[in-house]
Amino acid sequence: MSELRQSPLHAEHEKLGASFTAFGPWNMPLKYGKELDEHHAVRNAAGMFDLSHMGEIWVNGPDAAAFLSYALISNMDIVKVGKAKYSMIVAEDGGIIDDLISYRFSDTKFLVVPNAGNTDAVWEAFNARTDGFDVELNNESLDVAMIALQGPDSAKILVEQVAEESKEKVENLSYYAATQAKVAGIDTIVARTGYTGEDGFELMIYNADATALWETFAAVEGVTPCGLASRDSLRLEAGMPLYGNELSREITPVEAGMGMAFKKKTADFVGGEVLRQRFEEGPQKVITALTSSERRAARTGAEVYVGDNLVGTVTSGQPSPTLGHPIALALIKTEANLEEGAAVEVDIRGKRYPFTVTKTPFYKRGE
Incomplete structure (x- = not known):
C-alpha cells in the first residue's frame, strides 16, 4: 500500500492533537477533541475544516x-x-x-x-x-490547499480578514458563487459553498499560504477546528450525499435524484443516451431519507424491510447531534412505493427497529 498523502496543514493538525484517518489517498484529521463539540460549533458559531485533499x-x-x-x-x-x-x-x-x-x-x-x-x-x-x-x-490538485469556514458566524469572521477594497464584494457574495480577494493579505479564491447545511465559505490558496491562513482563523475567538467526523454528521443532517456511500459507479444520476440536470439538455454528453433512457423508464431505486424516535441508529449496510420484504440498504446513518434522534439515508427499491410517512424496519445487529420515511434535509438552518 502506498504511503498516504499529507495535507500542507498536517503539522498544524498534529499541534492540535488531531486523530487522523485515511480519506481516499490522504491522511486527514478525523477530530481534534470531541466530534460532538465540533459539530455543535458549526451549527452555533463557526467551524474550520482542512479540505486540502479535494481536487482542483x-x-x-x-x-x-x-x-x-x-x-x-x-x-x-x-x-x-x-x-x-x-x-x-x-x-x-x-x-x-x-x-x-x-x-x-x-x-x-x-x-x-x-x-x-x-x-x-x-x-x-x-x-x-x-x-x-x-x-x-x-x-493543480497537489499545489492548492482549501480551508472551509462554516457556520452562522462565518461571514462576519471572514469579512474581518478581507482587504478593505473587497469587503463589500465578499459580504454580498451569493450562495454558490465565487470571487477572488485578499484574505489576511493572501490571494484567495473565496467560494460561498459548503457541505454542512450552514452558511459558509471555502477558501482556496496555494500550499505555501495555507499555514498562515489557517493560523489567522485559528486565532479568532469562536472558530473551532473541525475534522471529517463532524463534517460527515453535518452533511448527513443536511441530506447531502457522500460518494462511496450514496453515490457510486453502481448507480446513475437518475437514482441519485439528478435527472433534472439533463432533462432539458439538448447537447450531447457522455452517458447521455443511457441516462435519458433510464430517466424515461424511471429509477429502480432511489436515495430515501429515514428517521426514528428510537435510540438505536442504523449504520451503513443495514437492511431495510417492509414486512418480510427486503426493500433496501442503509448507505449512511447515525444519531443526529442537532435533532437528538437517529437519521439515515438508504437506497430503496422504487417498487416498494414508499411515500413520506411510510413505516419501515431496519435490521440493526439482528433486531429490527422502526423507522419512518421522511424528506431531506433533516436539518435546515433557521428552522
Missing part, C-alpha cells in the same frame, strides 16, 4: 463551457461568470464517477473541484474527452 482542475479555452457540457451531465453554458454549479461526471454506462462543483471565472475559464478519492479518475476522464474541443486542462 482548471479548464481554460474558448470551448471550456462546451467541453464541460459534454464531459458532465449538466449544461454548463448557462452558468454565469462568478457562479458555481453542482453536477456529476458519469461513465459511458451512466455510472457516477464523481459529484463535483464547477466555478466559472470568465467566459473561457472554469475551476472544477472533484472529491479527494476521485480526482485522478476525473482527471483521466477529462483528458479522454477533450477531442474536438479547444481547451487546456491544468491539474
Whole structure:
C-alpha cells in the first residue's frame, strides 16, 4: 500500500492533537477533541475544516463551457461568470464517477473541484474527452490547499480578514458563487459553498499560504477546528450525499435524484443516451431519507424491510447531534412505493427497529 498523502496543514493538525484517518489517498484529521463539540460549533458559531485533499482542475479555452457540457451531465453554458454549479461526471454506462462543483471565472475559464478519492479518475476522464474541443486542462490538485469556514458566524469572521477594497464584494457574495480577494493579505479564491447545511465559505490558496491562513482563523475567538467526523454528521443532517456511500459507479444520476440536470439538455454528453433512457423508464431505486424516535441508529449496510420484504440498504446513518434522534439515508427499491410517512424496519445487529420515511434535509438552518 502506498504511503498516504499529507495535507500542507498536517503539522498544524498534529499541534492540535488531531486523530487522523485515511480519506481516499490522504491522511486527514478525523477530530481534534470531541466530534460532538465540533459539530455543535458549526451549527452555533463557526467551524474550520482542512479540505486540502479535494481536487482542483482548471479548464481554460474558448470551448471550456462546451467541453464541460459534454464531459458532465449538466449544461454548463448557462452558468454565469462568478457562479458555481453542482453536477456529476458519469461513465459511458451512466455510472457516477464523481459529484463535483464547477466555478466559472470568465467566459473561457472554469475551476472544477472533484472529491479527494476521485480526482485522478476525473482527471483521466477529462483528458479522454477533450477531442474536438479547444481547451487546456491544468491539474493543480497537489499545489492548492482549501480551508472551509462554516457556520452562522462565518461571514462576519471572514469579512474581518478581507482587504478593505473587497469587503463589500465578499459580504454580498451569493450562495454558490465565487470571487477572488485578499484574505489576511493572501490571494484567495473565496467560494460561498459548503457541505454542512450552514452558511459558509471555502477558501482556496496555494500550499505555501495555507499555514498562515489557517493560523489567522485559528486565532479568532469562536472558530473551532473541525475534522471529517463532524463534517460527515453535518452533511448527513443536511441530506447531502457522500460518494462511496450514496453515490457510486453502481448507480446513475437518475437514482441519485439528478435527472433534472439533463432533462432539458439538448447537447450531447457522455452517458447521455443511457441516462435519458433510464430517466424515461424511471429509477429502480432511489436515495430515501429515514428517521426514528428510537435510540438505536442504523449504520451503513443495514437492511431495510417492509414486512418480510427486503426493500433496501442503509448507505449512511447515525444519531443526529442537532435533532437528538437517529437519521439515515438508504437506497430503496422504487417498487416498494414508499411515500413520506411510510413505516419501515431496519435490521440493526439482528433486531429490527422502526423507522419512518421522511424528506431531506433533516436539518435546515433557521428552522
